[in-house]
Amino acid sequence: MSGVPVVEVRGVAPRFGSLVLHEALDLEIETGEVVALVGGSGSGKTTLLREIIMLHRPSAGAIHLFGEDVVGIGEAAAQRLRRRFGVLFQMGALFSSLSVLENVIVPLREHTDLPPRQLAEIAALKMALAGLPANAADKLPRQLSGGMIKRASMARALALDPELLFLDEPTAGLDPISAGALDELVLQLRESLGLTVVMVTHDLDSLWRTTDRVAFLGERRVVGFAPMGELVRDPHPLIRDYFDSPRARAAASAYRKT
Amino acid sequence: MPHDQPTKLTALLRVDGPVARCDGNWTLHGIEGLARGWAAQRSVAAQVRAIDGSAIHALDTAGALLLLQLESAAGGRVDWEGFAPEDAALVELVRERRAAAGEPPPPTPPEGALARLGRLALERFEEMTGFLAFLGEAAMAMLRLLANPRRLRGRALLKGIEEAGANAMPIVGLLTFLIGVVTAYQGGQLLKTYGANIFIVDMVALTMVREMAPLIVAIIVAGRTGSAYTAQIGTMQVTEEIDALRTIGIQPMELLVLPKVVALLVALPLLTLFADVLSVMGGMLVARTLLDIGFVDFVERIPAVLSWRSLLVGVGKAPIFAVIIALVGCYQGFQVRGGADSVGRQTTVSVVQSIFLVIIVDAILVINFGSWGLR
Numbered sequence: 349m350s351g352v353p354v355v356e357v358r359g360v361a362p363r364f365g366s367l368v369l370h371e372a373l374d375l376e377i378e379t380g381e382v383v384a385l386v387g388g389s390g391s392g393k394t395t396l397l398r399e400i401i402m403l404h405r406p407s408a409g410a411i412h413l414f415g416e417d418v419v420g421i422g423e424a425a426a427q428r429l430r431r432r433f434g435v436l437f438q439m440g441a442l443f444s445s446l447s448v449l450e451n452v453i454v455p456l457r458e459h460t461d462l463p464p465r466q467l468a469e470i471a472a473l474k475m476a477l478a479g480l481p482a483n484a485a486d487k488l489p490r491q492l493s494g495g496m497i498k499r500a501s502m503a504r505a506l507a508l509d510p511e512l513l514f515l516d517e518p519t520a521g522l523d524p525i526s527a528g529a530l531d532e533l534v535l536q537l538r539e540s541l542g543l544t545v546v547m548v549t550h551d552l553d554s555l556w557r558t559t560d561r562v563a564f565l566g567e568r569r570v571v572g573f574a575p576m577g578e579l580v581r582d583p584h585p586l587i588r589d590y591f592d593s594p595r596a597r598a599a600a601s602a603y604r605k606t
Numbered sequence: 607m608p609h610d611q612p613t614k615l616t617a618l619l620r621v622d623g624p625v626a627r628c629d630g631n632w633t634l635h636g637i638e639g640l641a642r643g644w645a646a647q648r649s650v651a652a653q654v655r656a657i658d659g660s661a662i663h664a665l666d667t668a669g670a671l672l673l674l675q676l677e678s679a680a681g682g683r684v685d686w687e688g689f690a691p692e693d694a695a696l697v698e699l700v701r702e703r704r705a706a707a708g709e710p711p712p713p714t715p716p717e718g719a720l721a722r723l724g725r726l727a728l729e730r731f732e733e734m735t736g737f738l739a740f741l742g743e744a745a746m747a748m749l750r751l752l753a754n755p756r757r758l759r760g761r762a763l764l765k766g767i768e769e770a771g772a773n774a775m776p777i778v779g780l781l782t783f784l785i786g787v788v789t790a791y792q793g794g795q796l797l798k799t800y801g802a803n804i805f806i807v808d809m810v811a812l813t814m815v816r817e818m819a820p821l822i823v824a825i826i827v828a829g830r831t832g833s834a835y836t837a838q839i840g841t842m843q844v845t846e847e848i849d850a851l852r853t854i855g856i857q858p859m860e861l862l863v864l865p866k867v868v869a870l871l872v873a874l875p876l877l878t879l880f881a882d883v884l885s886v887m888g889g890m891l892v893a894r895t896l897l898d899i900g901f902v903d904f905v906e907r908i909p910a911v912l913s914w915r916s917l918l919v920g921v922g923k924a925p926i927f928a929v930i931i932a933l934v935g936c937y938q939g940f941q942v943r944g945g946a947d948s949v950g951r952q953t954t955v956s957v958v959q960s961i962f963l964v965i966i967v968d969a970i971l972v973i974n975f976g977s978w979g980l981r
Contacts, residue, residue, distance in 0.1 A: 444945030460634055466641040466672075470634075473671050473700060476707035483711045490944035509634050509666040540699045541667070 352415040354379050354512055354544045355400060360409035373409070373569050379511075382538055382545040382558050387565030388590065393548045394438075394516060396565070400546070401435055401514055402426055413512075431459050433512040434505030438520060440497040442489040448475065448500045449485040455507040471507065478503035479533055495526030502533065513537070515547035519554050527551060531558050552599035564590070576603075615663055616640070617672070619647065624655035625687075626676060628662050632669025641672065651679035660688030670700040740937045744867065747859045762865040770831040770866075771873030775880060777830070782822055782881040786814055786888025794896050803897040807907040810889030815912060815920045819881040821968055824927035827874060828960040832935035835866055836956035839939025840949040848940070863936045870928035878924040882917070919975060926971070927964050934960040 355377040373396065377383050385393045398404040400411055402418050411418050413429055421429070434455075442451050452471035456462065462470070472485060478499045489497060498518060505513060518534070519527035531554050537543050549555065555562055555576055562579050564572040566586040572579050580591045580600055591600070617636040618629040630636060640647075657673060659665075665673075674697065677684050686694065717725070751758055793809045839862055842848050851858050886908075893899040938956035942948045 445947035456634075461638045462641050463644070466644070469675070470668050470671060472707070472710065473667060473704060476703040477667065477700075480707065482707040482709055485710055488944070506667075509668060540696060 353377055353412070354414060355546060356412040356415075357396070357400065358410045358412075360396070360399060360406040360411060373565075375563055375570055375573070377544065377546060379544055380538070380542055381560045382534065383547070384555055384559045384562045385546070385548045385565060386550065386555065386562055386590070388586070391565040392568075393565055397514060397516055397546070397548055401433065402429070431508050432510055433514060434508065434510040436498070436501050436505045436513070436515045436518055438516040440489070440501040442497060442500055442504070444489050447486050447488055448480065448492070448503070451489070451500060452503045452507050455504065459508055471503075474503040474506050475500070477506060477537070479529065495522050495529075498522065498526070498530060502530075506537070509541070510543070512544045512546070515545065515549070517548055517550070519549065519551040527553065534558050552596055556599055556603035617669060619676075621650045621654060624653060625658055626651070626654045626656070626680075627658045628673070630662070631664045632662050632672065633664050633666045634668040636664070637669055637672050644675075651676055652681065654680040654684060656685040656687055658687045659690070659693060662689070662693060665693045665696055667696065667700055670697045673697055674701055674704070736941075737934075737937055740940070741933060743859060744863055744933060747857065747864055748867070751860070751864055757860065758868065759861065759865055762861075763869055766865050766869030767873050770827065770869050771877055774827060774830055774873075774877060778823055778826055778877050778881055779884045781826060782814075782819055782885040783888040785818060785822060786810060786885035787892050789813055789818070790889035790892035791896065794892055798897060803893075803899055804903070804907065806889065806893045806897055806899060807904055808911040810893070811886055811908055811912045812916065814885040814889065815882045816916050817920070817972070819885050820878050820920050820923045820927065821964070823874065823877045823881045823924070824931065824964045825961055827870070827877065828931045828964060829957055831870070832931045832960045833953050833957050835932065835935030836939040836953045837949055839936055840942035840952055843940060843942045844945055844949065858940075863932070866936060867929060867932040870932045871925050874928040874931075875921050875924040878921050882920065923968065923971060926967060930963045930967065931960045934963065
């Protein structure tokens with residue numbers, strides 16, 4: 349599959365009423381990359397993510413997933429594509445009436461024809477991969493802490509062994525230890541499963557630690573798309589402002605040393 | 607490695623004496639056939655001493671899991687031969703993670719019949735005391751409101767009356783009209799055989815105004831408005847809006863419950879009067895077409911059979927029903943714990959309980975009206 353970008357966005361311009369969020373936005377993500385989308389609040393990061401995962405149709409432009417156009421895609425083809433990526437939603441979006449194990453089984457049961465025992469075994473393995481203890485299997489989402497919810501949601505996103513993982517603010521609302529563990533998990537999964545990861549995040553530690561490249565959204569387009577070390581030196585005023593806060597400088601100096 | 611292309615190659619397993627040779631795509635979709643036939647393979651697997659992975663085309667975590675299951679079926683000690691380095695690493699990762707997660711806890715034993723009875727009784731008792739506490743709290747808030755009526759939020763109240771009252775008029779009107787038609791039709795057949803046609807007026811007016819109209823209106827409003835109250839407050843509970851109100855210093859009782867109670871106290875009697883008129887009109891229509899009693903004759907007889915007292919007995923039940931519906935709806939909203947499924951469950955409970963209580967209270971009232979001389 350080398351050569352064809354996993355995600356390719358060309359000239360996308362979503363509209364909410366008369367509000368145009370992007371105009372002619374371009375983005376290309378290669379196999380095995382960890383890419384973050386950053387930008388100020390309201391710059392349309394989450395909207396772009398929702399367009400790529402076929403929840404929202406852009407009013408102009410083209411989006412290709414694994415080389416396939418998703419804008420005019422038919423339902424059967426869309427279903428085939430959905431098997432190949434997993435999504436971690438910002439609030440977890442676990443089904444509140446199902447236990448953690450059942451949550452992970454849902455996509456497996458929908459897309460495969462395996463016996464129930466094996467479904468449960470695979471789901472338990474996904475929980476283990478996401479770093480959940482086995483005794484969390486029977487818990488309901490409301491009995492979980494924030495970090496556990498993210499991990500359970502990660503286990504569900506990994507259920508179908510996706511090649512591509514979308515993470516919407518994976519570390520938001522987590523304590524530093526859980527956030528660090530989640531970053532570690534992303535790196536490990538990429539290492540061992542060869543995943544391509546696309547995440548929306550504000551977490552500077554995650555940006556430095558996990559990403560290969562970072563796309564900066566602003567002025568209704570991608571104003572910079574480079575590894576963190578280069579992006580922070582970008583003279584564009586929006587990017588400079590974003591990375592010129594004391595917090596950003598502290599994170600930068602911490603990771604430059606290592 | 608993740609599958610390169612979703613090819614149709616399935617996973618194959620050939621047991622060759624002590625060597626299990628794996629072939630094809632050991633991926634989530636590739637292993638479907640193999641996993642279904644797994645039980646049959648188990649006995650064969652016991653003699654396996656080595657797993658040969660040199661022919662594996664693609665391996666993912668589901669395939670690695672199946673390989674590890676094969677290993678444990680073989681007794682745990684096998685040689686892994688011919689695996690590509692990345693496949694071997696994946697198998698090791700899966701093995702390591704499964705070990706780290708530990709054993710799943712033993713399933714909890716099912717509850718005995720006696721324990722279940724006790725738990726249900728305790729739950730009912732707690733629910734009852736909880737509702738009584740809520741009732742008391744609401745009554746205190748209502749008293750404070752009466753002492754200082756300007757604290758009532760006027761706009762919220764008017765909006766509530768519009769939503770629960772005016773917007774319910776079409777459905778209430780249509781349904782009670784039809785019930786008037788049905789009652790007159792059923793009773794009219796019988797009266798006709800005795801030539802007592804004119805008594806249709808007594809029957810329709812009394813049944814509708816004293817009993818049916820208040821009850822039907824209360825049931826419709828419980829389903830339409832009581833459920834909405836539960837869902838609204840329940841969702842606010844889930845999103846922590848109720849807690850936010852408390853920390854800001856606004857009593858949820860004052861902001862969310864009292865306007866609803868007062869709105870229904872106004873709307874329900876008015877809806878009941880409206881239903882009285884519509885249901886009697888339904889009866890009139892049948893009386894004219896079936897029993898040859900003209901509209902004028904019908905209306906002229908009404909004052910003779912329907913006393914003011916009867917009208918007040920009917921309409922007077924409406925405020926009582928209003929309080930039941932509003933309080934049960936709000937109380938069940940506050941009982942929501944957790945997420946979306948809890949909102950749905952409490953909404954169901956809210957409608958069932960308020961209709962149940964309305965009918966029970968109605969029965970108690972009807973029996974007591976007799977002894978209070980309100981016949």
